Amino acid sequence: MASHSERNDPRKGRKQQFHGRPQRRPETASDDWIWGWHAVEAALENAARGAPLRLLATAERARQLEQRFGKLTTLETADNQLIARNLPQGAVHQGVALRAGPLESAELEDFVAERGAVLLMLDQVTDPQNVGAILRSAAAFGAKGVILQERHAPRFTGALAKAAAGAVERIPVARVINLSRAIETLVELGWRAVGLTGAAERDLAQVLDGAPVVLVLGSEGEGMRRLVAEHCDELAKIPMPGGFESLNVSTAAAVALYEAARPR
Structure with missing residues (x-):
């Protein structure tokens, strides 16, 4: 595991009737x-x-x-x-x-670090369709859970739940106030944080070593914020030999999860 100073070294990367009952009058459309x-x-x-x-x-x-x-x-x-x-x-x-009633948030301490385990952390990914698709991929590839920032993440209803196709009910999700502090806590619990950025020097396959890993993805427009990137143990990129510069964040998450699942 990298030391605190190493984790903050920016050089590691450049970045869920009754049939006879009369129908009620409809309520106001709701995101619940x-x-x-x-x-x-x-x-x-x-x-x-x-x-x-x-x-x-x-x-x-x-x-x-x-x-x-x-x-x-x-x-x-x-x-x-x-x-x-x-x-x-x-x-x-x-x-x-x-x-339905709300789902309770998981706690970081619920995520047990064991060989081959994978978590996803989303840094200000706010589009419900993208978050729903990411949850679906996380369930498909056996991720242990997803971590979101409390104030910059959509609710787990509506379009997000539809896009997730049931994964909302199957993937534990922790909502935290500060992602950088959450990374520090997870590192203390035995996880290794790898941030994904196209400016990194090494490919994701070269960085993954079977240790329990938190894959950190930023928003499509801004990517990971600087402080979140600096708290990662290492930064890595998804190689794109076709020359196209970027992927939709939900697609990038699916590719990264597949890569992390291969050794398992």
């Missing part, structure tokens, strides 16, 4: 809803969510839900238009929408 079949199914499976607060489904989806979960006392049958009126404009709900 989860929609889409896979996202709603996963949320209902997640015991940590508790009982659903409200569940809307078309008649066909209601039958599927009750076949899957048994009788759901909060289930209301509704047509597609009524479901849509409770959701943001353009939401592709696939005939089902759920208003």
Whole structure:
């Protein structure tokens, strides 16, 4: 593990009814809803969510839900238009929408450092579609969890939950106030922090050694902030022999997770 001074050496890189019940009047569209079949199914499976607060489904989806979960006392049958009126404009709900309780945040100490373990840290990645896709990749490649900054990350509902296709319910997520301090804590817990930047001198494959690693990705526009990069043990790049200068952050996360998963 690098010393504190080595971790701060900028030279390491240049950078989840009753059928006879009358329909309620729709509420004002809210960002508290989860929609889409896979996202709603996963949320209902997640015991940590508790009982659903409200569940809307078309008649066909209601039958599927009750076949899957048994009788759901909060289930209301509704047509597609009524479901849509409770959701943001353009939401592709696939005939089902759920208003569920919030998920509790994980703690950094929950992430046990063991050989081959991988965490993702997102530095001000705020687009819900990107964060949802990253969570989906994290679940697919067996990451232990994801770390987000409390004030610069989207809520785990809506478009994010739809893009994650159920991964919101399966990947532990820690929300922290300060990412630099979170890196220091994780290093003390036995993790090694590797920041991804196209300006780094070494490829990611050269940097990974099987040790428990936190892969740090910055926003598409700004990349990692300077202080976050300085707290990483090392910086690395994803080689792009095609000459194109950058990748979408969710694509970069999937490539990095694949690379980190290969030794496992």
